[in-house]
Amino acid sequence: MISGYGDTFGRRRSWPGRLAESSLRRLDWTLIGAVGVLSIIGSLLVFSATRASLAEAGADPESFIKKHLLNLAIGLLLGGVTAALDYRLLRAYAPIVYAAACIGLVVVLTPLGATINGSHSWIPLGGGFQLQPSEFAKVGMVVLLAMLLGEPRDGEVGPGRRDILIALALAALPAALVMLQPDLGTTLVFGMVTIGMLGVSGAPKRWVFGLVGAAASAALAVWWLHLLKPYQINRFTAFADPSKDPRGAGYNAQQARITVGSGGLLGKGLFHGEQTTGHFVPEQHTDFIFTVAGEELGFVGAALITVLLGVVLWRGLRIATQAADLFGMLVAGGVVCWLAFQTFENIGMTVGIMPITGLPLPFVSYGGSATFANMIALGLLEAVHLRRNPYE
């Protein structure tokens, strides 16, 4: 009787319940776990980086961390919704996502946009909130390229020349718009995502290598023709030898290196970084968040963050491999290329092996739009994972 009652009860609520239960269980929990730990560490680091200067300015020392936690909550919601969607539907909506992203990028260039740190990248929303369309454009870019290059093909191994040219043309538009802000970092992300997705889609080698070569020569051309803003050139030259002008352009690079290096093996302890408290590194809660980790948590903490990001990328690649279709594989591959480049560029510039560009560290840095975009990316990976090929 007792079991019968249980059966009845179970049967009554079981259909949708069991489905939800099973899809929850089928989520890639390793990936979510890694992102979760990164977010927790990131929150602590954001708090450490901002509390001293906020208290000094007489503001609530917790105002940034509160906003960051709110951003994470909203991001989680966005990611959950994305994961719940059948990603195959996105194929249909891809042009709309892309168009919305491009419109956003155009709007920031109009007087509606706001300039922060020399870049015209934000749309103020009022109440202290701003939107950075370039972050969402990364999502739009991945989805659109996946649609263009992931068309079901009969017999063909890779995308044809026509598809590739269309993909390149459509990728060039947001890249150019972002370059106008100017936001060199995001432009580079677009470039890497485009090349990476072309590669994964099975495009002929000559295209892939050709694009890599073209990117390299474009960089050289930009260099020779002085197409970059002076501060961008300074950031690049400072990368070569930061000690040349410690108060000038090399200052960020030099201070970042000192801050990370002074952390040693075990770090100075959370909230105990003198360099961090003294605001020696600019943009420490956003682009240079990794310096806080390096100083306060030492090599152990910094390496842990790198390993956790490695786990995210590894799970992402695994999801791409197991994807049910080419579109899913390209979405996951695109997301991996995006996050991988951003991770390498961000940590690389902090430790002095990459030039300085304004890119946040995924899942760790402060920043609403970036957090939302990263969580949507996580949602995309999970969406592909949920609908993977059961036979794989």
Next chain:
Amino acid sequence: MGSRSHLRLMVLHVLVMSLLLSLGGRLWYLQVMNGAHYRRVAADNGIRDIVVPAPRGQILDDVGRPLVRNRTALVVSADRTTLVRQKDGGKAVLRRLAAVLGMPYDQVAAKIQLCGPGIKRPCWTGSPYQPIPVDDHADPQKALQIRERQEDFPGISAQLQAVRDYPRTDGAGAAQTLGYLQPITQEELNKRKGIKVTGYSGVDLIGRDGLEAVYDSDLRGSPGIRRVLVDSQGRVTGIASEQPAVSGGNLVTSIDARIQGDVETALSHAMQAARQRGTPADSAASVVMDVRTGRVMALASYPTYDPSVWTGGISQNEYDSLLSKGKGQPLISRATEGQFAPGSTFKISSLPAAVKDGYSLYGIYPCPSSYMVGARAFSNFEGESGGDINLHRALVMSCDTIFYRFAYEEWQRDGAMHPVKNPKDPMMKMAKAYGFGSPTGIDLVGEAGGRIPSRAWKTAYWNATKESDCRHGKTGYPNLEKTDPARAAYLKTMAAENCVDGYVFRAGDAANFAVGQGDVLVTPLQLARAYAAVANGGTLWSPRIAKAVLAPNGTVARRIDPVKAGTLPIDPKILAYMRSALADVPKSGTAAGAFSGFPFDKLAVAGKTGTAEVFGKKDTSWFASYAPAKNPHYVVVAMVTQAGTGATTAAPAVREIWEGMYGLRNGVTAALPGGNVPDKLPTLAPDGTVVPPQGFGEPVGKAPAVAGRRRR
């Protein structure tokens, strides 16, 4: 979706993982392998040394009254770091600041630029992290504006800082004696190795003259170092350690502010009176000294100036006027740097010289109105004749012809125009024994030595001037001839003579020297210590102004005592004889007029007048004196140039000084209680108040103890 895509994903996988691995390697290299290095760099990164200026010590008089003290002034300074980070590099702020301070913008901007190659002064030589003084004598009203409208003046601060203050206690200026401060130069820094500076302009000063210069290392103290934690903007976030500044010691001098004030007043009275008599009276000096100790109690010089012109940086115009001949070069202390012919005051040297050379101390000598020195007649002042007199009378009435005779005869015994191998020159030797011709060694800078026109000097002088003399001997003085043909002719003859045998020590030179005329020059200080030596029985002091350095904690850091420079080679009998003669000068001698009605029963003043003729100028008026005559304590010497005889101008000034010291005028209390100077030093109370020695007045600015107790 073929195997090619999977292969590509594998490639991507390898690529991603190797990138992450290289990040890990780089982290290991930075944090584990070089962690110690970066930790050191980080430690230096956040710490800056800020030098805290030390308050300079005061200069006090013998009972602790301030002659120089410190006053707080509002100093407006600019923080370069903050200004440079503003959008326009701080230009707008500096323009507003210039307008408020009433200074040209260019001047303000120049003051805050960092010195470097190709940058003209004024520029900032100190650390860019320290505030740069823009105006160190800011009007409080202006400074207040800056403080109130801080949002308009980011990076600008108005703060209180100590600057030198000259209170003129009891009218005591003593500008040339106290000296002044000027910004320290790199050469001075190199020369004085141990000196510590703050890097603040307006604070890093060094004594350039007078006591401020001589006792600079005692007065300046040692700046402290505050190690502060700073953030990347250079803003101070905390203090790491602090080594406090050590205040400079207070210099106690033997100057008595009241006597100094009286002396300055007496000199200015004398100069005014002389000017009313129609003489220029263009400069004056006076020295008051304790004959028993060699301590200087007053040292005055006219024309003088207000030393506060040095505070906050002197302008070129003000500086030029301090040195301009037209303004009488007030920077120069006539008492120690001025050299003048001493006239008859010099006889205290010539008399014992003659006696030592064989003339009887008790002999009777004729004092004709004039005496033939070779072919030239040398006359008494105003040509009066004294009859046959003793040496006592010769001093009292200041007979010159007796001394002409002594000098002429001695000169003849030395071989006249063809000197013997080792001439005796008794007068020269005695003058040198009195310390004339060389500096006294007083604790001041730039002291002059005077001049003893010896045979060697004559030769050297001739060698230096013969070229010009020979030229003038031939061509004469064409310019002067138009205005004053007689003088031009005389000068031409002199030049022609000097050209031929100017090196010869002539009879006239010897005669002039005996009465302090001709080429002999002394400083008022040299004359004062010579009279002090006569008064004290023969001790020649190297005088001192400073008595001691009081450390900020009240202990005596060091004592400064006058040094015995020598003993007069004169029989005490002769000294006593001269003293009795000098005692009669104010009573019945040349200074009797100036001292008529003086209460000699209360204070027996002894002294000697001097009237020195200066070619082309009016006479220099001297009076050298000491008192009490029987048991001398102090010497007072006064000199006024171009002011007539010693009796008319200098003697009344000296009388006024004595009256002040002993309180001999109606309604005047004695500057020296009981005629005594304090034998103890003033002390420093724990609260920093200066407590005068017992019996020498109330502590400065301290409430009576009773009132304080009652309030509790």
